[in-house]
Amino acid sequence: MIGRKHDCVYVNGAWQTAHSTDRIDLIDPATESWVASVVDGDAEDVAMAAAAARDALPGWAETSSTERANLIAALADAYDQRREEFASLVTAQNGAVISRSRRTNGTRPVALYRHYAEVARTFRAEAPGPNAQGIVRREPIGVVGIIIPWNAPQSLLAHKLGPALAAGCTVVVKPSPETSLDSLLIGEIATSVGFPAGVINVVTGGRTTGSALVEEHGIDMISFTGSTSAGRAIAARCGELLKPVVAELGGKSAAIVLDDADLSLFAEKLIATCLPNTGQVCYSCTRVIVPRSRFDEVLEVVTTTLGDAVLGSPQDPAASFGPLASATQRERVEEYIDSARAEGARVVLGGGRPAGLSTGYYVEPTVLIDVDRTMRVFREEIFGPVLVVVPHDGDEDAIRIANDSSYGLGGAVFSEDIERATDVARRMQTGGISINGQERSEAAPSSGYKDSGLGGDAGVDAHVQFKSIAWPPRTLIQGV
Secondary structure, three states, X not given: OOOOEOOEEEEOOEEEEOOOOOEEEEEOOOOOOEEXXXXXXXXXXXXXXXXXXXXXXXXXXXXXXXXXHHHHHHHHHHHHHOHHXXXXXXXXXXXXXXXXXXHHHHHHHHHHHHHHHHHHHOOOOEEEOHHHOEEEEEEEOOXXXXXXXXXXXXXXXXXXXXXXXXHOOEEEEEOOOOOXXXXXXXXXXXXXXXXXXXXXXXXXXXHHHHHHHHHOOOOOEEEEEOOHHXXXXXXXXXXXXOOOEEEEOOOOOEEEEOOOOOHHHHHHHHHHHHOHHHHOOOOOOOEEEEEHHHHHHHHHHHHHHHHHOOEOOOOOOOOOEOOOOOHHHHHHHHHHHHHHHHHOOEEEEOOOOOOOOXXXXXXXXXXXXXXXXXXXXXXXXOOOOEEEEEEEOOHHHXXXXXXXXXXXXXXXXXXXXXXXXXXXXXXOOOOOOEEOOOOOOOOOOEOOXXXXXXXXXXXXXXXXXXEEEEOOOOOOOOOO
């Protein structure tokens, strides 16, 4: 995969020469060196993939739940055998530290595919209707266009591909241009484990490719994860086309530290909760809301923990922070830090490029205080290693500060009183909240509140349409 000029898209179970002659260069964010090039797919490439998916749909929809489950489980097993390859591919493309990439692009997709294999195994297309006077059917919605971002591409793909396949849908995957090689590898695995041709298709490309996927009449549904601005545009167009859309969008999540919090536990969970993947995760809790009575104590924990963390090559297993994904992303983060300074915020850690790392798109982990809630760094998603630490005067005030946002994707509460923390979490206007850093189960649904999403993580039922068939009284049909 690495070091090659890829001229093909994965369509109808095989590598097909692309119609588009445009190419996208992939650059290693740590070394700024060329990794590979991929096709920048055009509308004809998308149409070819959609047609293949459409042709495969009736056969795939009619396969038994057991057969679908077995193939998804085989996909999980094959992925498991190559999970280190997936992790290394993603790290070479987006600069995620290898320890994280091994989880989010290695073991976690395996767990997700295995989960959806079991979901498929127990999937029932028909069930008795109300009062047993008929049946309710769940039929696949059709061909699903999947658009995924670069920050955790394989976890996010598994979250979408798994339930779509379990529901009996066929798919066209459009990976982010920054991380395309790993999704091409999914096509290779799909063939090796015996998926019917056309069930899974992959077309690489950028914004034009994504727009073509949304516009393509052969695509019945769009499943998108990415920025709020892109999500708004996609949702607006899908609304005009009356095309169902599920969108997981941006965030500016809050971690609330209550006055009884165990700060040693908070320190242990800080990076994973607040700045995972060098802050390039939509649910990162980059607003840390701490009790005024313990502000200095908590701030010291934050600055010490981040100051001691290893920033360096993403290939270093000890590294907690690596480069940002692109030069453009680094410029964006630096502009936010500059704007914070200009608006009166104070930098107490970081704030610049690290010494000794002149090559690569690095920015130091940065902590800001004296942040007013009107400042851009408090209100806007930065997508980089930048935290704001603001004081609160009790639980009610902490909740008000946390909810003072147009976003509502993730969140966290730290307290030794789990019941109290849960009560705070109930009143936070956000879709997924951890208590003391507990990770959410793969099977747990969530929704993005406000500007953070549309449709939520609804699993299989987001990929079906419901049909109700009413019977006359006393009708019995065998098997229902």
